[in-house]
Amino acid sequence: MKEKEPEKDKAYDPSAAEERWYAAWLSAGVFHADPARPGEAYSIVIPPPNVTGSLHMGHALNITLQDVLIRYARMNGRNALWLPGTDHAGIATQNVVERELSREGVSRQALGRDAFIARVWKWKEESGGTILRQLKRLGAACDWDRERFTMDEGLSRAVREAFVRLYRKGLIYRGRYIINWCPRCHTALSDLEVSYEEKKGALWHIRYPELSGGEGVVVATTRPETMLGDTAVAVNPKDERYAERIGSTLRLPLMNRPIPLIADAMVDREFGTGAVKITPAHDPNDFEVGKRHELPSVRVIDGSGKMTSDAGAFAGMDRFDCREAVVAKLAEEGLLVREEPYLHNVGHCYRCRTVVEPAESMQWFVKTKPLAEPAIRAVRNGETRIVPAQWEKTYFEWMENIRDWCISRQIWWGHRIPAYHCAACGKTMVEIDPPANCASCGSADMRQEEDVLDTWFSSGLWPFSTMGWPEETPELARYYPTAALVTGFDILFFWVARMMMMGIEFTGKAPFRDVVIHALVRDARGEKMSKTRGNVIDPLEVIGRFGTDAFRFTLVALAAQGRDIRMSDDRVEGYRNFMNKLFQAGRFVGMHVDGETPTELPPALPVVDRWILSRLQRVVDEVRRGVEEFRFNEAGSAFYQFVWHEFCDWYLEMIKPTLSPDAMTGDRMRQRAVLLQVYETLLALGHPFIPFITEELWHTLPGDRGLLYDRPFPASDAAWSDVDVEDDMAHLMEVIRSVRNIRSELNIPPAKKVEIRLKGQPGELAFLRDHEEIVRRLSRAGGVAYADPDYIPVGDATAVVNDIEVCVPLAGLIDFDQEAKRLRKEIEKGNAELLRVAGQLGNARFTANAPADIVDALRDREAALGQKLGKLGKNLELVSRYLS
Ligand SMILES: [Zn+2]
Numbered sequence: 021m022k023e024k025e026p027e028k029d030k031a032y033d034p035s036a037a038e039e040r041w042y043a044a045w046l047s048a049g050v051f052h053a054d055p056a057r058p059g060e061a062y063s064i065v066i067p068p069p070n071v072t073g074s075l076h077m078g079h080a081l082n083i084t085l086q087d088v089l090i091r092y093a094r095m096n097g098r099n100a101l102w103l104p105g106t107d108h109a110g111i112a113t114q115n116v117v118e119r120e121l122s123r124e125g126v127s128r129q130a131l132g133r134d135a136f137i138a139r140v141w142k143w144k145e146e147s148g149g150t151i152l153r154q155l156k157r158l159g160a161a162c163d164w165d166r167e168r169f170t171m172d173e174g175l176s177r178a179v180r181e182a183f184v185r186l187y188r189k190g191l192i193y194r195g196r197y198i199i200n201w202c203p204r205c206h207t208a209l210s211d212l213e214v215s216y217e218e219k220k221g222a223l224w225h226i227r228y229p230e231l232s233g234g235e236g237v238v239v240a241t242t243r244p245e246t247m248l249g250d251t252a253v254a255v256n257p258k259d260e261r262y263a264e265r266i267g268s269t270l271r272l273p274l275m276n277r278p279i280p281l282i283a284d285a286m287v288d289r290e291f292g293t294g295a296v297k298i299t300p301a302h303d304p305n306d307f308e309v310g311k312r313h314e315l316p317s318v319r320v321i322d323g324s325g326k327m328t329s330d331a332g333a334f335a336g337m338d339r340f341d342c343r344e345a346v347v348a349k350l351a352e353e354g355l356l357v358r359e360e361p362y363l364h365n366v367g368h369c370y371r372c373r374t375v376v377e378p379a380e381s382m383q384w385f386v387k388t389k390p391l392a393e394p395a396i397r398a399v400r401n402g403e404t405r406i407v408p409a410q411w412e413k414t415y416f417e418w419m420e421n422i423r424d425w426c427i428s429r430q431i432w433w434g435h436r437i438p439a440y441h442c443a444a445c446g447k448t449m450v451e452i453d454p455p456a457n458c459a460s461c462g463s464a465d466m467r468q469e470e471d472v473l474d475t476w477f478s479s480g481l482w483p484f485s486t487m488g489w490p491e492e493t494p495e496l497a498r499y500y501p502t503a504a505l506v507t508g509f510d511i512l513f514f515w516v517a518r519m520m521m522m523g524i525e526f527t528g529k530a531p532f533r534d535v536v537i538h539a540l541v542r543d544a545r546g547e548k549m550s551k552t553r554g555n556v557i558d559p560l561e562v563i564g565r566f567g568t569d570a571f572r573f574t575l576v577a578l579a580a581q582g583r584d585i586r587m588s589d590d591r592v593e594g595y596r597n598f599m600n601k602l603f604q605a606g607r608f609v610g611m612h613v614d615g616e617t618p619t620e621l622p623p624a625l626p627v628v629d630r631w632i633l634s635r636l637q638r639v640v641d642e643v644r645r646g647v648e649e650f651r652f653n654e655a656g657s658a659f660y661q662f663v664w665h666e667f668c669d670w671y672l673e674m675i676k677p678t679l680s681p682d683a684m685t686g687d688r689m690r691q692r693a694v695l696l697q698v699y700e701t702l703l704a705l706g707h708p709f710i711p712f713i714t715e716e717l718w719h720t721l722p723g724d725r726g727l728l729y730d731r732p733f734p735a736s737d738a739a740w741s742d743v744d745v746e747d748d749m750a751h752l753m754e755v756i757r758s759v760r761n762i763r764s765e766l767n768i769p770p771a772k773k774v775e776i777r778l779k780g781q782p783g784e785l786a787f788l789r790d791h792e793e794i795v796r797r798l799s800r801a802g803g804v805a806y807a808d809p810d811y812i813p814v815g816d817a818t819a820v821v822n823d824i825e826v827c828v829p830l831a832g833l834i835d836f837d838q839e840a841k842r843l844r845k846e847i848e849k850g851n852a853e854l855l856r857v858a859g860q861l862g863n864a865r866f867t868a869n870a871p872a873d874i875v876d877a878l879r880d881r882e883a884a885l886g887q888k889l890g891k892l893g894k895n896l897e898l899v900s901r902y903l904s
C-alpha cells in the first residue's frame with residue numbers, strides 16, 4: 021500500500037524525536053514496574069537474545085509486537101512489566117572468545133579453565149549485550165532496572181536449586197548413553213542441535229564369514245569404518261533365511277574377532293540383506309540392541325574423530341580416511357560383495373557444520389516424561405493457549421514423543437554442574453553449595469563435575485528465575501505467571517516446551533497465559549534472508565532511512581497470523597509517507613487549536629462531526645480487538661485506513677469552512693473542540709504501534725499534557741455510535757467520488773468548475789440537498805441542481821450511486837476533438853497490451869512453466885485491461901456525441 025509522498029519540506033524528522041522521547045520515558049521512569057502499584061498485573065519476559073547477538077529482522081518483529089502489547093496494557097491501566105535480558109549462549113559465546121584467542125595464537129586449553137572463563141566475562145562486559153542497546157532504538161519499553169543475564173548470581177543460584185531438586189526427585193540421572201557428539205566443538209549436542217542434510221553416500225555390502233569357514237552372512241552399511249567396533253550381527257527372529265544360523269559365530273573381518281549372530285525384532289527384514297552389523301559404541305539403535313543382549317561395547321572413534329587403539333591397524337587415522345582404507349582392505353580380502361550409491365541423511369553440528377559422531381559416553385539427563393505430562397495438560401485444558409492454534413498440534417506431537425534430555429555439555433562457558441565427585445571413594449554428591457567433605461568417607465578431596473549445563477536448562481527457568489525464584493519475592497507473587505510469550509516457531513521446542521515443563525514443576529503454574537507464535541520476516545520476493553543469499557536486510561539501516569515508527573508500523577501491518585512477512589523498502593517507504601501524513605494533520609490541527617479550545621463536546625453536533633465520532637468508536641473497537649486477539653495487522657490496518665482516508669482526506673476537508681475566521685465564533689469553537697478530541701484519540705490509539713511520532717505530536721497540542729505513554733488507551737463510547745449517519749455520509753462521499761472519477765476520466769482540468777445534476781426521488785435527495793455545500797466544494801462544482809426522475813441526461817457524463825444518478829453536463833468543459841483523439845489513442849494502446857497479455861496466457865507451455873505468481877499477475881492485468889477498455893469506450897461514445 022503505497023500512497024503519494026507529501027511535500028518534502030513539511031516532512032517529519034524522526035531521528036531527533038526518537039532520541040528525545042526515549043530519554044524522556046527513561047527519565048520519567050515509566051518503564052519501571054513496581055509491584056506495589058495498583059492495577060491488574062500484565063507481564064512479559066523477553067526471549068533473551070544471545071549475548072553475542074546483534075539485531076536482525078526476527079528480533080525487530082518479535083520486539084515490536086511485545087512493545088505493542090506492553091504499551092497497550094500500560095495504557096489500559098494494567099501494572100505492566102516487560103523484563104529484558106540476555107542469554108549466555110554457551111557454545112556460541114565460547115566459540116567467539118576461542119576465535120579471538122586463536123588470533124592471538126593462544127588456545128583455550130593453554131589458558132586453562134579459570135583464566136578462560138575470566139576472559140569470557142571480560143568479553144561480555146566489553147562487547148556483549150550490543151543487542152540491548154539496539155532494542156532501545158526500536159523503542160522497547162523494557163524495565164531496564166530489572167535487566168537479567170542467565171549467568172547472573174541470582175539466576176545461577178536458581179539453576180543450582182533446580183538441578184538439585186530434580187536430582188533428588190530422581191528426575192536427573194547420570195548414565196552411559198549414545199549421544200550426538202561434535203568432534204570439532206568437543207561437546208555433546210542435544211537432538212535439536214543436530215541438523216540433517218541429505219547426502220550422496222554409498223551402501224557397502226560386506227561378507228562376514230563363519231568362524232568355522234562357512235560363507236557366513238552379508239551385511240549392508242553406510243559407515244564401514246565402524247565395523248572395527250562391531251560386537252554382533254543381528255537378523256530379525258522371523259526371517260526364515262537365517263532361522264537355522266541364529267546363535268552361530270561369525271568372524272569379524274579385518275579384526276578377526278569372533279562375534280555372534282543374534283536375533284532382534286529391531287532389524288528390518290527389507291533393508292539390505294536383512295542382516296545388520298551391531299556397533300553399540302557408535303550407533304543409537306545398536307546401543308539399545310547391545311543393552312538388550314548384554315553385548316560388549318568397543319569404542320573405535322575418539323572424541324576428535326580419530327580411530328582409537330581398539331581400531332587395530334587403523335588406529336590414529338581420521339574417521340573418513342579410515343572409511344576408504346577399510347573399504348580398500350575389504351576389497352583386497354575379497355569380502356566386499358558390492359557397493360551401491362545411496363542417499364541418506366547425515367547429521368551436522370548446528371554450530372560448526374561438522375558431521376556429528378554418535379558416541380557412547382557418560383552424560384547427565386533430565387527424565388522428561390514426568391515433566392512433559394503436566395505441560396501437555398496445561399495446553400489441553402486451556403491454562404496456556406498457543407496462538408495461532410495450529411501450533412498446538414505440533415506441540416502435542418513433540419511433547420508426547422519426548423526423549424530424555426541430555427543436559428551436560430563438555431565446554432567451559434556455562435553453569436558448571438553442581439555435582440561433586442569424591443577423589444577417595446568415588447561417591448558423587450549433588451549440592452547447591454560445594455560440600456566440604458565426602459558424606460561417605462569424609463575425604464576433603466571433592467572435585468566438581470567438569471561439564472556445564474545445556475544453555476536451554478537456564479533459559480527454561482527464565483520466566484521465574486528472573487523474578488527472584490527460589491525466593492518468594494514480591495515480583496514473583498505479582499507478575500508470575502506471565503501474560504504472553506511472543507516468539508518465533510523455531511524455538512517452540514528448544515525453549516517454550518522447556519519453560520512449560522520447568523515452570524509447572526517448580527511453581528505449580530504454567531509460565532504463560534498465551535504463547536504467541538509469529539511468522540518469519542522474508543525478503544521482498546518471499547525468500548528466507550541469509551548471508552549466503554546476500555538478501556539480509558539490516559533493521560538499523562532501515563530505521564536510519566525511514567525512522568523507527570515507519571519501520572514498526574510496517575512490521576505490525578504485515579504481521580498476519582500464520583503468514584510470513586515480505587519486507588521491502590517500498591513498504592516501509594509507504595508507511596513513512598503515512599507518518600508524514602499524520603505529522604501534517606498535526607500541523608493543521610496545531611494551527612486551529614489553542615489553550616482556549618474547549619475540552620468538552622457540546623451535546624448537539626452537526627452531521628459531519630457525528631459521522632467522524634461514530635466512525636472513531638468503531639475504529640477504537642477494531643484496534644482493541646486486533647491487539648487483544650494478536651491480530652496485529654488488523655489493528656494496524658483499521659488505524660491506517662481511518663487516519664489517512666476518513667480523517668485526513670475527508671473530515672479535514674469537510675470542516676475547513678467552520679474552522680476559518682469567516683465562520684461564526686460559536687461554530688468555530690465547537691469545531692475546534694471536536695477536532696482536538698478526535699485527534700487526541702487518534703494519537704493515543706496509534707501510540708502502541710508508533711510511539712515516537714505520537715508522543716512528539718501529543719506535546720504540540722495545547723495544555724500541560726504529561727507523557728502519552730502514561731495516558732489511558734481510548735475506549736469506545738456507544739453514545740457516539742450512529743449507523744444512520746455513517747450510511748448517509750458514506751452515500752454523500754460516494755457521490756463526490758463519482759464526480760471526481762468523471763473529472764479524471766474525461767480529463768477535465770482541475771480549475772474548471774463543473775455543474776452537477778443529481779437525479780432521483782426527492783426523499784433520496786434530501787440529505788444531499790442539506791449538505792450541498794460539501795458536495796459542491798469537494799467536487800469543485802459551480803452549482804448543484806436537482807433533477808426529476810424523468811430527466812434524460814443526453815450528453816452528460818453519468819454515474820449511478822445507490823438510487824441516485826449523478827450527471828455532469830460536459831458542454832464547455834473540454835475540447836471534444838482533442839479528448840476523442842486522446843481516448844482513441846488510449847484504447848489503441850490498451851488493445852495492444854491486451855492482445856499481448858492474452859497471447860501469453862493462451863500459450864499453454866508458458867502457463868505450465870512460469871511461476872504461479874507471474875501467471876496470476878498476468879490474469880489480473882487481463883481483467884483490469886478489460887475493465888479499463890470498457891470505460892474508455894463508453895467515454896469515447898459520450899464525447900463523440902459532441903463532435904461536429
Ligand atoms: Zn561443532
Ligand SMILES: [Zn+2]
Binds near residue numbers: 443444447460463
Ligand atoms: Zn568419599
